[in-house]
Amino acid sequence: MANVRLDKVTKQFGAHTAVRDLSLDIADGEFFVLLGPTGAGKTTILRLIAGLDKPTAGRIVLGGEDMSDWTVAQRDVALVFQYYSLYPRYTVRQNLEFPLKSKVHSYSRAEIDERIERASKILRISHLLERKTDRLSGGEMQRVAIGRAIVREPRVFLMDEPLSNLDAKLREALRAELKDLQMKLGGTFLFVTHDQIEAMSMGDKVGVLNDGQIAQVGTPQEIYNRPRDTFVATFVGSPAMNLVPGDLAGGKVTAIDGKLVVPVNGHAGSAQAGGVTLGFRSEDIRVGPDEATEAVVHDVENHGVEQIVTLRIGGHLVKATVPANVPVTVESKVRFGVDAAKVHCFDAKTGVNLTAG
Amino acid sequence: MATAVMNRLDPRSRAAARGWSDLTIRNVFIIPTIVFLIVFNIFPLIYSLGYSFTDFSAASNEPVQFVGLQNYRDLLTDENIWSNFVITAKYVIVSVAGQMLVGFGLALLLNRSFAFKGLVTTLLLLPMMMSAAVVGLFWRLLYSPSWGPINYIFGLGDFAWLSDPDTALYAVAITDIWMWAPFVMLLSLAGLSAVPKHLYEAAAIDRAGSWYTFTRITLPLVSPLLMIALIFRTMEAFKTFDIAYIMSTQPTTELISIRLYKQAFQQWDTGKSCALAYIVLIMVLAITNMYVKYLNRAKER
Numbered sequence: 001m002a003n004v005r006l007d008k009v010t011k012q013f014g015a016h017t018a019v020r021d022l023s024l025d026i027a028d029g030e031f032f033v034l035l036g037p038t039g040a041g042k043t044t045i046l047r048l049i050a051g052l053d054k055p056t057a058g059r060i061v062l063g064g065e066d067m068s069d070w071t072v073a074q075r076d077v078a079l080v081f082q083y084y085s086l087y088p089r090y091t092v093r094q095n096l097e098f099p100l101k102s103k104v105h106s107y108s109r110a111e112i113d114e115r116i117e118r119a120s121k122i123l124r125i126s127h128l129l130e131r132k133t134d135r136l137s138g139g140e141m142q143r144v145a146i147g148r149a150i151v152r153e154p155r156v157f158l159m160d161e162p163l164s165n166l167d168a169k170l171r172e173a174l175r176a177e178l179k180d181l182q183m184k185l186g187g188t189f190l191f192v193t194h195d196q197i198e199a200m201s202m203g204d205k206v207g208v209l210n211d212g213q214i215a216q217v218g219t220p221q222e223i224y225n226r227p228r229d230t231f232v233a234t235f236v237g238s239p240a241m242n243l244v245p246g247d248l249a250g251g252k253v254t255a256i257d258g259k260l261v262v263p264v265n266g267h268a269g270s271a272q273a274g275g276v277t278l279g280f281r282s283e284d285i286r287v288g289p290d291e292a293t294e295a296v297v298h299d300v301e302n303h304g305v306e307q308i309v310t311l312r313i314g315g316h317l318v319k320a321t322v323p324a325n326v327p328v329t330v331e332s333k334v335r336f337g338v339d340a341a342k343v344h345c346f347d348a349k350t351g352v353n354l355t356a357g
Numbered sequence: 358m359a360t361a362v363m364n365r366l367d368p369r370s371r372a373a374a375r376g377w378s379d380l381t382i383r384n385v386f387i388i389p390t391i392v393f394l395i396v397f398n399i400f401p402l403i404y405s406l407g408y409s410f411t412d413f414s415a416a417s418n419e420p421v422q423f424v425g426l427q428n429y430r431d432l433l434t435d436e437n438i439w440s441n442f443v444i445t446a447k448y449v450i451v452s453v454a455g456q457m458l459v460g461f462g463l464a465l466l467l468n469r470s471f472a473f474k475g476l477v478t479t480l481l482l483l484p485m486m487m488s489a490a491v492v493g494l495f496w497r498l499l500y501s502p503s504w505g506p507i508n509y510i511f512g513l514g515d516f517a518w519l520s521d522p523d524t525a526l527y528a529v530a531i532t533d534i535w536m537w538a539p540f541v542m543l544l545s546l547a548g549l550s551a552v553p554k555h556l557y558e559a560a561a562i563d564r565a566g567s568w569y570t571f572t573r574i575t576l577p578l579v580s581p582l583l584m585i586a587l588i589f590r591t592m593e594a595f596k597t598f599d600i601a602y603i604m605s606t607q608p609t610t611e612l613i614s615i616r617l618y619k620q621a622f623q624q625w626d627t628g629k630s631c632a633l634a635y636i637v638l639i640m641v642l643a644i645t646n647m648y649v650k651y652l653n654r655a656k657e658r
Contacts, residue, residue: 052558073564085559089577098573099563148563 002063002155002188003028004049009058011044011212018044020212021058026156026205031182031189035199036209037235042192043082045209046158049190050079062155073104078149079158082165084141086133092144093129096120099152119147122181139170146178150185157182159191163198175201196236200224208232230277230351233344239282239308239319245348246278253278253345256313260293262338264345264355276354279344282308285320287328291337297328311336409631416625428632438633441616448530448601448612449594455534456590460541461583467542468549478546485539493603496532500604525607532600537593541586548582549575584652588645595641613637 004026011019018041026032034042047053049060051072059068067075078099087095096116100107107115120126123143133141142162149157159178163171179202182189193199199206200220208215208223208231216228227233233241246255253262255278262278287309295311295318302324309328311318320336322328345354377385409428413421432438467478484492499507500518508516518528552575560570598614617637621630 050562052561072561076564077562079559079562081555081559083555085553085555087556087559087574098560098565101569102564103566103569104564148559 003030004156004188004190005061006045006049007059007061009045009048009055009060011041011048011053012056018212019048019055022212022214024207024214024217026188026190028188029186031179031191031202031204033199033203033206034190034192034209035194035196035203035206035236037194040209041212042194042209043160044212046079046160046190046192049075049156050077050158051075052079073102076154077156077158078152078154080142080145080149080160080162082161084145086136086141086144086148088133091130091132092120092125092136092147095133095144096129096147096151099148105152115151119151122150122184123147123177138166139174142166142174146181150181155188157187157189159189161193162191164193164195171198178202196238200236206236208235210235226353227279227344228353230279230346233279233346233353237281239321241279241281241344242285242318243277243279243346244316244318246276248274248276248345253343256293256316259313260338262343263340264343275348277346277348277351279346280338280342282319282321284339284342285311285318285336286339287320287322287326287334287336289335291335293337294333294335297330297332297334300328300330309334405631405634408628409635411628413628413631414625415627421628424628428629429636432629432633432636438613438616441611441613444526444609444611445595445613448526448533448597448610449591451527452530452533452537452594452597453587453590455530456538456541457583457587459534459538460543460586461545461579463538463542464545464549467546481542482539484536485543487536489536489599490603492532492536493600496528496535496600497604500528519605520607522607522609525605525610529601529604529610532604533594533597536600537590541583541590544582544586545579548579552578581652581655584648584655588648588652591648592641592645595637595644 004024006022006024009019009022010017022041022045024045034045036042044053048055049062051067051070051074055068059066061067062075062077087098090098093116096119097112100112100115116129117126120129123146125140125143125147128136128140128144133144136144142165146159146162149159162178163174166174175198178189178191191198191202200223203220205217206220206223207217210231216223216232218226223232223236227236227241230243234243244255244260246253246260248264251263253264253276254260255262260278262280293313295313297309298312298317299310301308301310305324306321307324307326307328309320309322311320311334318336328334343355346352347354410423410425411421412424412428463481467474467481471477497519499505502508502515502517502520507518508514519525556574556578557570560574565573596614597612598618601610601612602615602618604610613633614637617630617633620626620633
């Protein structure tokens with residue numbers, strides 16, 4: 001296993017820049033999740049690390065060695081593709097054997113069998129070994145694809161949205177399994193996804209990617225509680241963080257035509273007065289008769305244990321998480337307030353978070 | 358059965374606009390085809406089967422006599438006929454093997470992007486589109502011992518490719534390879550471009566060498582199309598007449614179809630040649646059947 005370092009990597013496809021001057025450090029044995037919307041350059045980064053594409057500029061360092069000029073085979077990484085890429089016409093066993101039969105290893109028959117047995121036991125596919133790959137379900141194919149990665153000991157595991165083609169139940173199960181697998185193997189995992197729940201639940205560290213650049217790197221808690229800018233704030237968390245334009249003056253932000261007034265802490269208080277974007281998460285909204293701001297219930301979305309209520313204040317819509325036992329009806333009037341300790345203040349122009357902590 | 362699965366006409370189609378019913382369409386297109394097939398293929402097939410049991414000669418007015426299996430017995434015990442079959446087998450093996458190797462090799466070379474790829478592919482396909490008679494005549498000139506460019510290039514002096522009984526058959530086979538390798542190339546190219554690129558990437562990640570990747574991924578996925586090319590080329594090579602007939606008069610190039618032609622239209626031994634034609638037909642059917650069985654098995658895998 002090894003650590004991975006990307007050093008000012010840029011990748012251009014013609015006029016299009018997929019990855020822009022990106023630097024990233026992934027520690028040995030870390031489960032690193034790269035999170036970003038479609039087209040942010042996630043897959044490109046994986047392909048650059050794997051060696052399937054060459055960076056236009058910058059270095060890729062693996063285990064302390066610059067491997068920018070290495071071939072795919074020399075890099076010795078495992079890549080699980082989004083579309084599995086199992087070898088057709090072969091059985092599961094033959095697919096798992098494939099990486100072991102490479103000339104670089106020269107494993108004995110007994111060792112190959114032992115490795116396949118171990119991997120298939122971990123992934124619970126032992127009963128499928130003699131089956132042809134086209135007779136497998138999506139979840140089974142995905143396990144085989146992961147199995148092909150773990151039968152050998154690659155220096156890094158790269159996974160390209162491996163769960164995105166599965167149904168919700170299976171995705172949840174495999175999420176836990178993958179995390180478990182990583183703990184067992186102690187390997188360096190770089191997992192790419194556009195699903196923020198996957199990122200939050202699996203990652204030791206999460207890197208949020210926006211338009212080929214890293215927006216923020218941190219633990220899931222840091223990303224969630226201290227988003228560096230409005231992009232991270234809205235991309236991570238469901239429902240997305242509420243953002244309303246406001247004015248900062250005297251340690252207070254006045255928003256929504258003066259209807260919502262929130263004191264802000266940290267250095268934002270000392271920041272220059274003027275236009276800001278006020279951000280707060282739906283669960284930091286309190287709904288009750290004694291609260292300061294009046295709103296109209298625009299929409300109610302029932303999620304079982306809780307309900308997501310969309311509130312309308314003037315022309316603004318704000319989402320609030322309300323316990324399921326609180327009765328709310330559409331178009332009724334309610335009062336709400338925001339937890340002042342949890343609000344964020346973003347620069348109205350750059351979107352950078354002005355609130356510390 | 359045919360009517361049951363026939364689909365309704367698309368109401369916007371031209372035929373529908375002209376007020377043609379499904380039945381009319383069937384009558385207009387299918388019945389002429391069936392009539393044509395019966396008159397020119399099936400009837401002669403059955404009629405010649407009848408002749409193969411007689412001593413009929415198309416050149417004489419003598420009464421036709423039924424001779425039973427005599428024609429078949431004569432042919433199958435005739436050593437000359439067997440030597441024709443051996444020549445044919447040699448020719449089929451050399452020419453089809455050559456076409457497969459050259460055609461698949463060219464396809465592998467063409468299966469990447471380079472400048473003028475379309476033009477190069479089209480040029481390579483040209484031999485296939487020429488008339489066999491023209492190809493035969495030109496290659497006779499190329500092989501010419503006195504001023505043919507082939508001997509000049511290879512410095513073979515006045516070596517007579519087509520008059521030397523040992524080389525004539527191979528010279529003809531080379532011509533056939535030149536003409537039909539593009540056909541194999543075309544099918545192989547279709548097969549190669551259908552191999553998903555991500556499989557090659559997966560193999561690279563799995564640290565497979567290029568030969569391992571070729572034998573484990575490329576070949577298995579292209580093999581059904583190669584098999585189809587092999588079936589077509591074997592059938593055609595077995596029936597080869599034109600190139601060999603035009604290029605060489607050596608007895609060592611007397612393929613079974615040339616023998617058949619001589620028997621039917623030079624010796625006017627019509628009954629016997631019908632029997633020989635049937636023997637050839639059964640052989641081609643048998644070989645094709647073996648291939649098709651193998652192809653189906655390959656597809657199941």
